Amino acid sequence: MQQSFESLIDNYLPGQSVDCVIIGYASGELKILLLQWKATKRWSLPGGFILKDEDMDKAALRILKERTTLEFPFIHQFYTFGNYRRRDISNLNKELAAMNINSPKVNEWFRQRFISTGYLAMVNLDKAKPQPDELSIKCDWMPADKLPPLIYDHNDIVAKALEYIKMRVHFLPVGMTLLPEKFTMNELRLLYETILQRSLDRANFQRKMLKLGVLIRLEKHFAGNAHKAPYLYKFDKKMYNAFQKEGIGFV
Amino acid sequence: MQQSFESLIDNYLPGQSVDCVIIGYASGELKILLLQWKATKRWSLPGGFILKDEDMDKAALRILKERTTLEFPFIHQFYTFGNYRRRDISNLNKELAAMNINSPKVNEWFRQRFISTGYLAMVNLDKAKPQPDELSIKCDWMPADKLPPLIYDHNDIVAKALEYIKMRVHFLPVGMTLLPEKFTMNELRLLYETILQRSLDRANFQRKMLKLGVLIRLEKHFAGNAHKAPYLYKFDKKMYNAFQKEGIGFV
DNA sequence: TTCTTTTGTGTCAAATTAACACAATAAGAT
DNA sequence: ATCTTATTGTGTTAATTTGACACAAAAGAA
Known part of the structure; x- marks a missing residue:
């Protein structure tokens, strides 16, 4: 893994990321798809980087597909998070060490400042099969109204996404991808x-x-x-x- | 200028920019503040880059202030434009040459892919004093409904901004900064x-x-x-x- | 059958919207 | 001074929407 990500780094746009708020719905609760990192046990949104020759929207779709193995008919870009100190990387060295990553290149990559664009996707929980990736220990649906503390500003990102879907539902139909067919x-x-x-x-x-x-x-x-x-x-x-x-x- | 921008490059986040749609209002028309570039005579939105230690919102405010010499009580981030081919740089060499810029560093800077976040600001036309910068020949208000072709995807950016303000006006008061005091x-x-x-x-x-x-x-x-x-x-x-x-x- | 629970539709007052009415009024024309 | 014109503030009224509740129909259990 360590090698493979290191070799992928050159394909990505530096400093840019995409974070996905994947909302699912079951038993009267909105759920958010979260990943738990192996090394730190901390939770985060599924996110990823943008290939150098890839539209940002396409990157979001790709990342979403990787996590849920689903195609999404609709995704919604809702906000871009660009605060200088939005990511706390004070424990980065420890975290990478815990993951057995000692590549200076990878270290430098995560040490950069990132500006991240938030995308919202909605999915029927029966269909979505979370796929933890190699760095994550778990990939799980958590109730939107009682999320654990997430890394960086991810709690803010979720809050913005929930605000956004609340706005949408006032004048646009919502539910196509959240509910079953019938x-x-x-x-x-x-x-x-x-x-x-x-x-x-x-x-x-x-x-x-x-x-x-x-x-x-x-x-x-x-x-x-x-x-x-x-x-x-x-x-x-x-x-x-x-x-x-x-x-x-x-x- | 050439020197000064070259020396500034290192202070900016690469690949990230901010574009500002500054809406003014006069005689029953919405106007957009545009710049015309010296070299190419082409029009564009006022935009700029983000300092490495600067929040993105702050960068937008700084750029806005530079262009209008005004402080803005409200700015609104409305969308981030991340298509791979959003900027046509096929004439970049000519353009830089026309500007007497021959720094490879500057050339490389503008040749990068940029992802740009759009900010909307509204201003009373009586107060705003456009300030063409060193690269621009003109800095002018143009009627929003008949803009000239703009560089890159700037016409799309304006369209999104107009859609956004239309949305806002439905449920929030608008006008504070667009109209005179009384x-x-x-x-x-x-x-x-x-x-x-x-x-x-x-x-x-x-x-x-x-x-x-x-x-x-x-x-x-x-x-x-x-x-x-x-x-x-x-x-x-x-x-x-x-x-x-x-x-x-x-x- | 009878009972419970939930569904589809009905009702009706209150609030909001849309369209137009009209007297009040500032200042120029007479 | 008085009349005229254009515009303003507010009034009126019907149409539509919203909110709250009512009620009979229906599916299955007792």
Whole structure:
């Protein structure tokens, strides 16, 4: 590993990184995909570097794919973090030593100042299979509202991402990649409530969503419960995409 | 200049830049501050580089101050442009030659790939005094809706900035730095119409703005016209700031 | 059957929006 | 002084949206 990363360094743009906030959703909770580093046991966002001939967006997609083995139809760049002291590297030597890395080149690489751009991706937890990389001990989903302390400014990055998705949900449909293919109106509303951190009136939410025109009603879903069976819905991809492309759909 | 920039290069983060979209407002038009380069006569946004020990936000403020000799109470980072081929440097040699720059170091600097973060600032045109720098022939306000072709991807950067301010104006007060200290309700509404690119009902706009609570009504303004004199208003800075700090004031 | 729980839709007041109305008024014209 | 013109501040009213709650239908268990 040590060798391989050292040899890769020359392919990357120095000083630039991408950090991905991968949001998943399960059992009424937003989860964030985190890595735990072998050496330090500290948690961080999955991130990576940009190849010298690679668009930054493409780098984000590549990194996302590496971590989740999924393709993402939508990713959202939400902010770039450029504070001088955003990364605390005071323990870098120890950390690299603990990883058995003694290459001066690698040391120098991580010692640089990095400006990092945050990308948000959303994924259905059933589909995403976290893949810890060689430097990480674990790769796990953690509840967004009680994350452990993360390295550098990664807690700030997550906070910005959550703020960003909260903003989006106010005027754009959200859920395509967070929910399974078919879902009930209740599941969709619970997702919205989780994102917005407040409860929404069931009746009014349903009316509003149906009126928007991004949902297609499917067959009923008999869950075996002793009560009326809800309809299943799926997103009307054309409408959903149209909304996404409109960008911030004001005016 | 050539010498001085060459000597400055070592102080800057390589591959990183900041581009500023400085929006001004006058006579019912949004204007963008542009520079015209001596050598190529081509127009560009005012931009600059980030000092190695400088926060990126601070770099944006510094660059803005250099161009306008103003302090900005608010700047807004809106997007980071990281496409591999965003800068066309095919004529770089000619351009540098035309500027009498033959330093290989400077050549190499501009030949790098840059990832650039866009910052938006808004300024009252009466106050801002454009300062062409040594490499620029002109420094001028141009109407936002009919800009000349700009270098690199700067037209895209402006488009993103205009989209961003359009978004902001929907849920945050805008105008503090764009309008003079005192203004009429009509002037404020015209600004909003210019940003949103559509007309707004005069009566309803007035009611809504007053209800928001960010305006303080001042004395009447007798313009010497043969009709009823309008009130002047100023922003209630406390309220205005509160709105800004709430960030994207959703819930 | 009856009971429990959840769903889809209904209702209705309150708030907001959109469109237009109109008297008040500043200053020039008569 | 009075009339005229253009613009302003506020009023009105219908249409639409929002928020809160109501209620019958329905699925399965008791």
